[in-house]
Amino acid sequence: MPPPQFDTGNPSRSVIRLELTAGHLVAALLLILYPFGANDFFIVQIGAQSLLLGTVALSLMLLAGYGGMVSLSQMTVAGMAGYFIAILGTDSYNLGLGWPWWIVVPGSILCATVIATVIGIISVRTEGIYTIMITLAIGVALYYLCNQNYAVFNGFTGFSGLKPPAVFGIDWRAPLPFYYLSLAIAAAAYLAVSYFERSTFGLALQAIRDNPRRMHALGYDVTLHRIVAHVFAGFLAAVGGVMLVWYNGRISPGTIGVGELIDILIIAVIGGLRRPIGPFVGAIVFVLIGNFAIDLIDRERFNMLIGFGFLIIVLFSPDGLLGLWDKLTSMSRDARAEEWRR
Amino acid sequence: MRLFLLTVLNGLTLGALYFLVASGFSLVFGLMRNVNLAHGSLYLLGGYIGFDVAEMTGSWTLGVAAGFAAMAVLGALFQILIFRHMQGQDLRQTLVTIGISIILADFMLWIWGGDSYQFIIPDVLFGATSIPLMGIKYPTYKLFVLLSAIVIGIGLWLFLNRTRIGMMIRAGVDDRGMLQASGINVNLIFAITFAIGAGLAGLAGVIGGSALSLAPGEDLRYLLASLIVVIVGGMGSVTGAAIGSALIGLADQFGLTYSPTYGVTYTFLVMVIVLAFRPTGIMGRQ
Numbered sequence: 001m002p003p004p005q006f007d008t009g010n011p012s013r014s015v016i017r018l019e020l021t022a023g024h025l026v027a028a029l030l031l032i033l034y035p036f037g038a039n040d041f042f043i044v045q046i047g048a049q050s051l052l053l054g055t056v057a058l059s060l061m062l063l064a065g066y067g068g069m070v071s072l073s074q075m076t077v078a079g080m081a082g083y084f085i086a087i088l089g090t091d092s093y094n095l096g097l098g099w100p101w102w103i104v105v106p107g108s109i110l111c112a113t114v115i116a117t118v119i120g121i122i123s124v125r126t127e128g129i130y131t132i133m134i135t136l137a138i139g140v141a142l143y144y145l146c147n148q149n150y151a152v153f154n155g156f157t158g159f160s161g162l163k164p165p166a167v168f169g170i171d172w173r174a175p176l177p178f179y180y181l182s183l184a185i186a187a188a189a190y191l192a193v194s195y196f197e198r199s200t201f202g203l204a205l206q207a208i209r210d211n212p213r214r215m216h217a218l219g220y221d222v223t224l225h226r227i228v229a230h231v232f233a234g235f236l237a238a239v240g241g242v243m244l245v246w247y248n249g250r251i252s253p254g255t256i257g258v259g260e261l262i263d264i265l266i267i268a269v270i271g272g273l274r275r276p277i278g279p280f281v282g283a284i285v286f287v288l289i290g291n292f293a294i295d296l297i298d299r300e301r302f303n304m305l306i307g308f309g310f311l312i313i314v315l316f317s318p319d320g321l322l323g324l325w326d327k328l329t330s331m332s333r334d335a336r337a338e339e340w341r342r
Numbered sequence: 343m344r345l346f347l348l349t350v351l352n353g354l355t356l357g358a359l360y361f362l363v364a365s366g367f368s369l370v371f372g373l374m375r376n377v378n379l380a381h382g383s384l385y386l387l388g389g390y391i392g393f394d395v396a397e398m399t400g401s402w403t404l405g406v407a408a409g410f411a412a413m414a415v416l417g418a419l420f421q422i423l424i425f426r427h428m429q430g431q432d433l434r435q436t437l438v439t440i441g442i443s444i445i446l447a448d449f450m451l452w453i454w455g456g457d458s459y460q461f462i463i464p465d466v467l468f469g470a471t472s473i474p475l476m477g478i479k480y481p482t483y484k485l486f487v488l489l490s491a492i493v494i495g496i497g498l499w500l501f502l503n504r505t506r507i508g509m510m511i512r513a514g515v516d517d518r519g520m521l522q523a524s525g526i527n528v529n530l531i532f533a534i535t536f537a538i539g540a541g542l543a544g545l546a547g548v549i550g551g552s553a554l555s556l557a558p559g560e561d562l563r564y565l566l567a568s569l570i571v572v573i574v575g576g577m578g579s580v581t582g583a584a585i586g587s588a589l590i591g592l593a594d595q596f597g598l599t600y601s602p603t604y605g606v607t608y609t610f611l612v613m614v615i616v617l618a619f620r621p622t623g624i625m626g627r628q
Binding site for chain 1: 436441448547572609
């Protein structure tokens with residue numbers, strides 16, 4: 001049965017138009033000019049890595065924020081895309097099939113998206129916290145599979161010497177091209193998710209998050225909407241995963257270990273799960289702490305620092321740093337309104 | 343045939359170990375809807391503390407008791423200090439347990455380092471026992487693990503089904519609000535359940551650590567085992583945890599014996615098949 005159509009005035013224009021504010025322009029300008037004020041370390045290790053981790057975390061934000069499905073296996077999907085880059089393409093030991101890049105890249109993204117779809121089909125049968133457990137179990141099972149399987153995944157060692165292809169005669173591994181490629185992908189993902197939020201499908205998904213039974217009664221296919229959300233999120237994670245494998249130059253089971261799966265959750269939660277900018281804010285904080293914790297605290301204790309930070313955010317600001325920001329701005333707005341009233 | 347019998351026994355003993363860990367996990371979830379993703383950390387921490395106590399006192403039995411007691415206290419503290427203040431917020435509680443597991447994992451690495459520890463088990467449990475009718479010898483300690491899981495399972499069943507507190511816990515699983523309305527201190531029941539669940543993880547840490555060894559990463563293994571066992575068996579049911587553990591243990595060992603590199607994949611397959619037919623697990627209720 002097709003979902004009933006409601007006349008909501010002129011939705012195609014008013015609902016779907018992206019809100020491009022002054023903030024967006026300033027942020028875009030800053031991000032484009034950033035490499036000119038930074039050295040290679042800050043361009044790649046901090047800049048590009050934040051953008052790419054943010055993209056993977058964005059896929060989790062999409063599922064959790066709009067769909068109410070906290071999937072811990074998004075890094076697994078990203079890692080699978082990375083594995084397929086190695087399996088289909090070339091690495092330093094020539095273990096892969098050695099296909100040309102224009103098959104390898106779309107093929108890897110496609111395969112990883114298919115895996116995400118299967119994960120979606122399995123996990124959407126369950127609700128709420130069951131979803132966390134099942135996606136975690138699937139992620140760990142795939143981790144053990146990659147770790148123990150030598151025929152396809154080359155076991156514990158994984159693959160190394162993976163680099164982006166030289167398209168248009170540009171060395172994409174060089175700091176500047178790699179940063180701008182990451183920025184373009186992250187920006188496209190951000191815009192796509194912002195558009196998704198206001199699209200008919202996105203609105204239906206958010207309604208399903210709030211009340212699945214009512215949406216079901218209205219004639220919407222709840223399961224299908226959730227699975228399609230997993231497909232879209234899987235695609236985003238896969239694109240991020242391809243970029244991350246080029247960033248690292250190597251892939252091994254460690255890339256999709258439980259710590260790494262949970263890192264993505266930490267990034268999304270620290271930033272905030274309400275809006276697509278959250279994961280990127282979280283990623284910047286996470287990467288900065290990761291790189292500079294050594295100056296604050298013994299390097300060995302990085303996990304304890306991040307664990308306590310995460311715990312404090314979860315305990316005191318459930319909406320992450322964005323939630324804090326919203327509270328501060330609304331407080332200052334209230335203060336200003338108060339002044340004006342006097 | 344010998345190999346087959348040995349595999350069955352290995353599967354059952356591994357299942358027994360999984361049951362010890364997963365029953366507490368399942369109990370806590372059933373009552374409080376709290377997915378304790380720090381459960382694996384409680385297993386490992388209980389094992390380490392039990393090891394230290396056993397080393398100091400020279401008594402393995404005291405080590406087991408210490409593993410149970412220390413984790414029971416820690417579990418009750420978690421419930422009283424943290425989870426009590428966020429009742430009904432499932433997702434937030436789960437995120438908090440993730441935070442706790444990260445901190446505990448790092449803490450344990452700090453204190454006990456990356457080495458693996460091996461318990462010295464009592465002489466009675468050392469060596470092998472021949473099993474009548476089957477004509478094979480089997481390690482005594484593994485039989486002890488199987489036996490203790492059966493005893494604890496029956497004990498837990500009796501506690502839940504035959505005692506007053508057990509009755510309250512079961513009532514709380516069905517309807518928290520109603521239990522509170524009938525004048526029962528729900529917070530106390532919650533703290534007791536959490537203590538038992540965490541204590542069982544600590545106890546399993548010592549018993550399991552003696553069967554294999556204690557090392558960083560084991561927390562994760564047993565968390566995964568608990569997750570799959572309760573997903574397969576159904577949440578909040580002791581019988582479900584028992585069925586789930588036996589299935590997963592057998593799947594794991596048969597996989598390991600007959601196609602070594604895919605052992606984990608078999609347990610995963612069992613999970614997917616069960617989910618396809620019964621999304622809430624074998625003994626789970628809709």
